[in-house]
Amino acid sequence: MKITNSIKYVGVNDRQIDLFEGQYAVPNGMSYNSYVILDDKIAVMDTVDVNFTHEWLDNIAAVLDGRKPDYLIVQHMEPDHSANIGRFMKVYPDTIVVGNVKTFNMMKNFFEKEFKWETITVENGESLNLGMHNLTFVFAPMVHWPEVMVTYESTEKVLFSADGFGKFGALDAEEDWVDEARRYYIGIVGKYGAQVQNLLKKATELNIDMICPLHGPILTDNLGYYINLYQTWSSYLVESEGVVIAYTSVYGHTKSAVELLGKELHLNGCPKVVVHDLARTDMSLAVADAFRYGKLVLATTTYNADVFPYMKQFIDHLTERNFQGRTVGMIENGSWAPLAAKIIKDKLSACKNITFTEPVVKILSAVNQGNIDQIKALAKELCRDYVARSADIADKNDMTALFKLGYGLYVITSNDGKQDNGMICNTVSQVADNPQRIAVTINKANYTYHIVKQKGIMNVNCLSVEAPFKVFEAFGFRSGRNVNKFENCNPVRSDNGLVILPKYINAAISLKVEQYVDLGSHGMFICSITESRVMSNKDTMTYTYYQNNVKPKPKTEGKKGFVCKICGYIYEGDELPEDFICPLCKHGAIDFEPIK
Numbered sequence: 350m351k352i353t354n355s356i357k358y359v360g361v362n363d364r365q366i367d368l369f370e371g372q373y374a375v376p377n378g379m380s381y382n383s384y385v386i387l388d389d390k391i392a393v394m395d396t397v398d399v400n401f402t403h404e405w406l407d408n409i410a411a412v413l414d415g416r417k418p419d420y421l422i423v424q425h426m427e428p429d430h431s432a433n434i435g436r437f438m439k440v441y442p443d444t445i446v447v448g449n450v451k452t453f454n455m456m457k458n459f460f461e462k463e464f465k466w467e468t469i470t471v472e473n474g475e476s477l478n479l480g481m482h483n484l485t486f487v488f489a490p491m492v493h494w495p496e497v498m499v500t501y502e503s504t505e506k507v508l509f510s511a512d513g514f515g516k517f518g519a520l521d522a523e524e525d526w527v528d529e530a531r532r533y534y535i536g537i538v539g540k541y542g543a544q545v546q547n548l549l550k551k552a553t554e555l556n557i558d559m560i561c562p563l564h565g566p567i568l569t570d571n572l573g574y575y576i577n578l579y580q581t582w583s584s585y586l587v588e589s590e591g592v593v594i595a596y597t598s599v600y601g602h603t604k605s606a607v608e609l610l611g612k613e614l615h616l617n618g619c620p621k622v623v624v625h626d627l628a629r630t631d632m633s634l635a636v637a638d639a640f641r642y643g644k645l646v647l648a649t650t651t652y653n654a655d656v657f658p659y660m661k662q663f664i665d666h667l668t669e670r671n672f673q674g675r676t677v678g679m680i681e682n683g684s685w686a687p688l689a690a691k692i693i694k695d696k697l698s699a700c701k702n703i704t705f706t707e708p709v710v711k712i713l714s715a716v717n718q719g720n721i722d723q724i725k726a727l728a729k730e731l732c733r734d735y736v737a738r739s740a741d742i743a744d745k746n747d748m749t750a751l752f753k754l755g756y757g758l759y760v761i762t763s764n765d766g767k768q769d770n771g772m773i774c775n776t777v778s779q780v781a782d783n784p785q786r787i788a789v790t791i792n793k794a795n796y797t798y799h800i801v802k803q804k805g806i807m808n809v810n811c812l813s814v815e816a817p818f819k820v821f822e823a824f825g826f827r828s829g830r831n832v833n834k835f836e837n838c839n840p841v842r843s844d845n846g847l848v849i850l851p852k853y854i855n856a857a858i859s860l861k862v863e864q865y866v867d868l869g870s871h872g873m874f875i876c877s878i879t880e881s882r883v884m885s886n887k888d889t890m891t892y893t894y895y896q897n898n899v900k901p902k903p904k905t906e907g908k909k910g911f912v913c914k915i916c917g918y919i920y921e922g923d924e925l926p927e928d929f930i931c932p933l934c935k936h937g938a939i940d941f942e943p944i945k
Contacts, residue, residue, distance in 0.1 A: 352559070352567060353505050355482065357385045359393075359408035361401040362519035369517060373536055373633050377522035377529075381405075381429055382563050384509065385412045386502065389480030390419040393444075394500065394509050395563060396433035405433060406440060417441060420469075420477065422484070423448040424511045425497050426455040430563055435460050445469055447477065449488065451496035473498075487551055489513070491544040493537055499548070506558035512537065513548065514575055515564030527578065530565065532637040534582050539640065539670035545583035549576065585673045586817055587643035587852065591621030592731055595635055596648035596680070597628055597657035602715045603682045606724060607648050609716070610680070613728030618735045618742065627659035636666045639675075644731055648680035648710075651688045660689075664696045673701040674815060676885075678727050680710040687711055702815065704887055706730050734884035738841040738851065743882050745844065750881035753811040753856040754779050754787070757889040760810040760824050761789065762848040763800040769840070769848050770829030772797040773821055775892055777809050780875065787860055790873045796830040798872055805862040807874070808847040813887040816853035818899050826916055826936075843880050855885045911941040919944070 350358035360382035369375045381397035383405060391413065397405045409418075421444050423431060434456065438444060447469045448456065457464050471477070473488040482504050489497045493512060500509040515537075516530035538545060560568040560575065568575055581588050592614055598604035607624060614622045623642065625635040639645050649660040656664075677697065681689035690709045697703050707730065710723040737743050754777055762771045776790035789809065791798040801807050812820065823834055840848040849857040860876035890899070903917035910921040913931045920929065920941065929938045 352384065352561065353507075355387045356502075356505065356507065356561075357387065357412045358567070359383045359385050359405060359412055360520075361397050361404050361408070362521060363398060363401065364519055365400065370537070373517065373532070374631055375517045377517070377524055378519035379429075379517065380520045380564055382561065382565075383408075384561055385409060385418070386479060386482055386484075387412070387416075388482045390478075391416060392420040392422055392447075392477075392479055392482075392484065393418050393437070394422050394561075395424055395430045396421075396437055398429045399432035402433050402436050406437070409437075418444050419479075420444065421446050422500060422509075423452050423456070424500060424509065425494060425563065426452055426459065427494060427512075428459070431456070431459065438466050442466075447471060449473075449486070449496060449498055451490075452498075455496055471498075487548070489544070489548045491541045492548055493541055501555050501557075503556075506556050508552065508555065508557045508560050510560050510562045512563055513545070514560050514568060514579070515562040516566075518565065520566060526566065526575075530575075530578075531582065531588075531641060532633050533564070534579070535637040535640050535670060536633045539582070539636075542583040542585055542671060545579065549579060549583065552576070580819075582640070584817060584819075585640070585671060587674070588641045589621065589643075590735070590851075591623060591642040592619055592644040592646060593623045593625065593635075593638045593642045594646045594648060595625045595627055595639065595660070595663055596646075597650060597660045598626070598648075599650055599652075599657070602712060603648050603650055603680065606680050606682075606710060606712060606716050606720060607646075609721065610646065610648075610710075610724050610728055613725050614732060617728050617732035618739055619728075619732050620735060627657075627663050632659075632663065632666065635663060636670070639663075639667055639672065640670070644676040644678070646678040646680065646727075646731070647693055649682070649689050649693075651681065651683035651686065651692075654686075654688060656689050656692050660693075661696075664693065668696065668700060671700075672697070673703065675702075676704045676706055676731070678706040678709075678731055680712065680724075680727075682712040682714070684714045687713070704885075733886075737857075737882040737884045738849065740842070740844075745880045745882060747881055747883045748785070748878075750811075750856040750858050750883050751779055751785070751787075753883070753889050755889055755891065757891050758812045758816075758895055760812060760820070760850055760854075761791070761797055761801075762808040762810060762850070763797050763804065763806070764847055765796075765800045765804075765829075768829075768833050769835045770797055770800060771810075771824045771834050771848065771850075772829070773825035774809075776871075785878050786863070787858065787876045787878060788873055789860065789876060790868065790871050792871050794870075796828050800829075801862065801874060802865070802872065806845050806847065806879075807860050807862075807876075808843055808845070808849060809858045809860060810848075810850045810854045811856040811858070812853060812890040813855040813885060814890050814894055814898075815887060816890050816899065818901060820853055821895070821899070822916075843882075845879060849882070855883065855887050855889060857882045857884065905944045908944055910944055912944055914940050914942055 364378040384394040386392045477484045859880035864875035866873040911925045
């Protein structure tokens with residue numbers, strides 16, 4: 350298959366396999382991708398599974414058309430990509446094998462008797478020139494083995510991404526990319542989100558037109574879509590709104606409770622309810638859905654003073670993959686001594702930012718009226734934020750929204766008549782309760798100040814501790830005068846027509862300016878409340894929490910230069926130009942400090 354005029358696909362489809370890595374069902378098979386780059390020098394990118402030796406070698410021979418390869422690039426030593434190194438070298442013994450130190454340590458383990466080949470050991474960032482094509486090797490340790498590296502070809506702007514951006518399924522399978530790619534990512538790479546984030550940061554520095562993974566289709570269009578999904582998955586952020594119910598049931602009573610909860614969730618406006626019977630579902634799909642959606646209900650019986658085995662296995666899969674940042678509800682069943690809820694909490698205790706909802710539904714054998722009331726209350730709590738976003742059924746006079754105010758961090762949304770705007774603010778406070786008055790102080794240099802001064806209305810979105818750094822990048826490091834901060838976003842709106850953030854807030858308050866106080870560099874807007882909605886009971890994001898838990902710590906060790914106090918960008922050099930502008934947050938040299 351032709352990738353470009355000089356890059357050819359020589360991989361194979363595996364329609365014989367039923368379980369990938371001995372555990373993941375692959376009803377549509379797998380592809381093992383390998384590529385040949387034709388130039389003055391010829392490079393073969395990786396090999397394929399042991400069961401497809403001759404088919405792969407035939408593909409290579411057809412592409413080479415009588416020429417001999419100069420290099421075999423080994424990006425990953427897992428056997429589905431490396432098993433044919435020895436056989437390839439018997440056919441093309443003059444080929445030079447290219448890898449890193451860890452690659453060759455593993456290669457000696459796999460091919461101890463045959464390992465007599467000429468090799469090149471590359472360092473991170475080192476390049477290999479083929480003529481017109483230049484390969485740069487970027488190390489990607491633990492994505493998902495320690496020796497993994499990816500390769501960037503700069504002439505045709507191709508990233509050979511190893512297992513990154515791969516998916517289950519043969520290349521001729523007619524199926525949506527994202528579902529099988531998500532299941533592949535969560536199952537294979539899910540534990541290593543931090544390592545994937547590091548690789549993505551390196552990838553943003555490259556000009557990429559095409560991604561060639563070791564599994565799944567070559568990606569050529571809308572690469573931002575795939576990269577953004579990887580950003581979401583590797584950051585453990587919520588991809589889709591909805592509730593996953595994962596359950597086990599011995600005699601059907603817990604299943605009845607789950608069915609009732611599903612109906613109540615729909616009645617309360619839940620956008621998506623996904624139910625998995627863990628004894629019968631594809632476990633990897635259930636795990637992927639738990640990471641995909643923002644809320645999870647675990648319903649199970651107490652079994653031998655523990656939880657039912659399938660539930661135990663499911664939770665183990667979650668914790669192994671760094672499950673975090675989710676809301677979890679529980680339904681426990683036990684005829685005489687229900688322990689499931691306590692055990693589940695203990696099992697998830699090491700997971701970061703898990704919010705357990707109340708009430709816990711406690712069933713003693715069969716569902717009774719008290720359980721029905723508990724299930725309705727649980728559904729209402731799980732759907733609180735969905736209801737609050739609804740223009741029709743939201744409680745728009747919930748004054749408990751004022752309890753969310755404090756020395757926290759907020760997104761002030763406004764609209765200049767042409768487009769929506771938003772900014773980070775930490776100066777919102779309640780100044781009177783009869784009548785209710787809120788004071789918002791904004792720096793006059795901000796475009797939002799100009800809009801609010803003109804229009805006289807704004808929304809205060811109270812950020813919760815769930816808010817990731819990308820929220821602060823979006824609303825704090827750039828001006829709405831220059832960019833559309835809500836591009837590609839379908840936001841919720843309050844009755845005043847302004848944006849309510851669809852995620853990462855615990856309350857939203859719509860304000861009308863009643864009085865203005867000039868404070869020199871800042872202006873204070875004294876406002877009445879026209880609407881107030883409570884989205885969740887999650888804690889408000891404080892400035893201290895942001896500094897300690899959200900804002901990335903700049904990696905200054907061993908570096909000499911200056912660091913941006915706003916976003917952490919590092920400028921390396923002896924002197925910082927007076928007119929230097931941070932490329933990330935656009936703040937000037939005054940907001941940099943020397944690295945100590």
